[in-house]
Amino acid sequence: MPPIIKSDDATQSLLEGIPFPHTDILGVADQLEPEESKRLHALHEFLQTKIRPEVGEYWDREEFPFHLLPELAKYGLGEIAVSGTSRLYRGLAYAEVTRADVSLSALVGIHNELIVALIDALASDAQREKWLDGLRSFEKIGCFALTEPEHGSDIAGGLATTAEKTADGWVINGTKRWIGGGTFADFAICFARDTADNEVKGFIVEMGREGVSAEKISRKMGLRIMQNADITFDSVLIPHENIIPGAQSFANTNDYLCSSRAWVAWQGAGLQLGIFDMAREYAVSREQFGRPIAKFQLVQEALTRILGNATVSLSMMAQVAHLQEAGKLEMPHAALAKATTTRLARESAAAGRNIGGGNGILTDYDLSKMMSDAEIIYTYEGTYEINSLIVGRAITGVSAFV
Ligand SMILES: Cc1cc2nc3c(=O)[nH]c(=O)nc-3n(C[C@H](O)[C@H](O)[C@H](O)COP(=O)(O)OP(=O)(O)OC[C@H]3O[C@@H](n4cnc5c(N)ncnc54)[C@H](O)[C@@H]3O)c2cc1C
CATH class of the missing domain: 2.40.110.10 (Butyryl-CoA Dehydrogenase, subunit A, domain 2)
Known part of the structure; x- marks a missing residue:
């Protein structure tokens, strides 16, 4: 398990010498095979150095950065659903994209889980031939x-x-x-x-x-x-x-809604990694009362809450990935995961935004952007309430839908 804090001397020790992926303190990503672990590291570096610093402006302007699509394709993100990676890698990759930007992860997730996977499995040979190659490289959307x-x-x-x-x-x-x-x-x-x-x-x-x-x-x-x-x-x-x-029939499509619900649950986990990154960075660098705000007990409690929520979410998602691998993931599992990680993401986002104080409401610091994006993942792919009703039906045997 990577050390979180090396000494109690705040400002530097919190940021230095913390191995990737920092926030994953229970080592979920350690379960990857070495090759996939290397791939995830490379993806993380690319997303954090190239993508995250660039996307805020596009978010402000409500524009899509089309020039980034070929770059995302280079990292296999156009075809992750059909390229034979483990489910855990696929989920962690979605989480890493979300950690950098939720909108891009929405594109990558919909593209893979609801378009590429569906065409690969349900389309005719002619349809696959017409669309799949272009989709894999993001030349077609x-x-x-x-x-x-x-x-x-x-x-x-x-x-x-x-x-x-x-x-x-x-x-x-x-x-x-x-x-x-x-x-x-x-x-x-x-x-x-x-x-x-x-x-x-x-x-x-x-x-x-x-x-x-x-x-x-x-x-x-x-x-x-x-x-x-x-x-x-x-x-x-x-x-x-x-x-x-x-x-x-709608039942044919339901399998894909189950996978895409699991993808949004990974978004909930990934978003919280991003929130923790930002909130911790801000807490150790912002000084009030002559010391970093990270020294204050209440700020440490807030960071701990975010880290706890992120860790619960990641651990839950690792088990979801194992069930998917075994072909045993069912809709109530995916609904429970989606409802839970997005609920926790909302709490983490609010706590992270608050650590930013006034600056926390500016897109420049990412915290407000992440808080706004948390609202969307709470709602799409079945709202929190609808996913709760899916779970409720499974655990009580009684449907509350009608
Ligand atoms: C940014 C964004 C992106 C999206 N992308 C896509 C996309 O690419 N493709 C696509 O097809 N769809 C997409 N959606 C649609 C999304 O899945 C729906 O918004 C979602 O299913 C909720 O539907 P609604 O907005 O009509 O809300 P409504 O169904 O009108 O719900 C309104 C409120 O009532 C609650 N409610 C409804 N029924 C019940 C009930 N029985 N019990 C308790 N509460 C209930 C809901 O939980 C919610 O709080 C997207 C939505 C958003 C916001």
């Missing part, structure tokens, strides 16, 4: 279009977008809301209800098709780099072969 303006938490039963099979192809009609990457994606995996059998099916809809329009949702309080969009499908005609053969 897909977006996952499930939520609608009138249906968020109740989307499984309420989905209103329709797909009608005609002699010329499928005709898609409906609107989607909050779709990440919707303004720049090459295609959407659009979920629509087949008017013939009422089943929710998945369709690949190229964003350039006639009748597709996407409008950026601006003035978000968090995840500001990610471009979320309202997408309208107005009598969009797509070829018959654009239906995804393995996505013939």
Whole structure:
């Protein structure tokens, strides 16, 4: 176990000589094989030195740093879901991206868990051939279009977008809301209800098709780099072969929602690593009453709380990764993990922001940015309440949904 504090002489000892990954005091990452451990170190260095210092400006301006995509691809982040790494590496890599920036980790997570993995497993050979290579290198981007303006938490039963099979192809009609990457994606995996059998099916809809329009949702309080969009499908005609053969009912898609819920739970863990990094750095360098604020007992309690929350989250996620590896992760596990790490992330974010005092409300110090982003991961991929109800149903045998 790496030492956290080498001596009680505050300012320097807290920052110096602390081995990577600093915050992982119970050594979750030590379970990686040496090759993956090396890869994770390299990824961490790249994200902390190249990505983190650059993204704050983009976050302020609500813009996406497209020039970083090829860089992320170099570290395998375009294909992590299909490149045969261990589940633990995959999760820790998501956590490391989140530690540097939550929006970019949202892009990487949606891309891998909901686009690449889904196409790899459920698409036709022709669809895989058409899209997978470009996706792996981030030259192609897909977006996952499930939520609608009138249906968020109740989307499984309420989905209103329709797909009608005609002699010329499928005709898609409906609107989607909050779709990440919707303004720049090459295609959407659009979920629509087949008017013939009422089943929710998945369709690949190229964003350039006639009748597709996407409008950026601006003035978000968090995840500001990610471009979320309202997408309208107005009598969009797509070829018959654009239906995804393995996505013939909502149940088919549920496996991917389980994996993506686990990915967001990793975001909860990774965000807390970032919060701890920033809060500790600030505490040892900011002086009040003639000494670093890290010397004050209440500040140490706050740092301990953040570290405790981060450690609980990481340890929980390591076990989630082991279950995934064994093919035993079920929706209630993923829902419990997502609800728990994002709840703790919110508490950690508030504590970290407070350590920053007045400076803690400025994006420049990252703490306010992380606090705002914590709100988003608490809400998307099933809100805290909805994930609690999924767990509640599993542990009581009684559904509270209806
Ligand atoms: C930044 C961002 C990015 C997103 N990205 C995507 C994306 O890429 N693709 C996509 O398809 N979707 C995306 N979403 C949508 C996201 O999954 C939904 O916002 C989420 O499922 C909640 O739906 P809603 O916003 O309609 O809230 P609502 O369902 O209207 O919920 C409002 C409130 O009511 C509570 N509530 C609802 N039902 C119950 C109940 N039965 N019991 C107790 N409380 C309840 C909720 O917990 C919440 O607090 C994104 C959302 C955001 C904010």
